[in-house]
Amino acid sequence: MSEFRPVEATFIYTPQNEVTLTESGGANPTHTSQAFDCERARTIVLQVIHNYDESESTDLDVLVYTSIDGVTFDTEPYTGLNIGSDTVKSIPISPGFRYAKIFVRNNDASHSTKVTTKLCVVTSK
Numbered sequence: 001m002s003e004f005r006p007v008e009a010t011f012i013y014t015p016q017n018e019v020t021l022t023e024s025g026g027a028n029p030t031h032t033s034q035a036f037d038c039e040r041a042r043t044i045v046l047q048v049i050h051n052y053d054e055s056e057s058t059d060l061d062v063l064v065y066t067s068i069d070g071v072t073f074d075t076e077p078y079t080g081l082n083i084g085s086d087t088v089k090s091i092p093i094s095p096g097f098r099y100a101k102i103f104v105r106n107n108d109a110s111h112s113t114k115v116t117t118k119l120c121v122v123t124s125k
Helices: none
Strands: 008-021 030-032 041-050 060-067 079-083 087-093 099-106 113-124
Touching: 008 030, 008 099, 041 060, 041 079, 060 113, 079 087, 099 113
Parallel strands: none
Antiparallel strands: 008 113, 030 099, 041 087, 041 113, 060 079, 060 099
């Protein structure tokens, strides 16, 4: 007798790919990604890569904003973290929302930086 197993799929999105953020107060200290569909997510992990040689920023906020329709997003973050330079950090995110956007902000007033974020979404049908 064969056992029924739900079909799984893993999606790796890159909301920010070596995005340059100017120093706090500069022309471009923030970046917001497009919306990603997480409706069928069983597991979600956010990875932040902030370890580029030319990056000296020591204060980076990474925030996750959620939405039920992909148009109107919460004004308060669902979750987030603050990381310094030379850091790669992965955090699990509890599923239960339909759409997510990743927002990054450089809080360092003296240094610009580059950041990459990856969103791993594992679904089951």
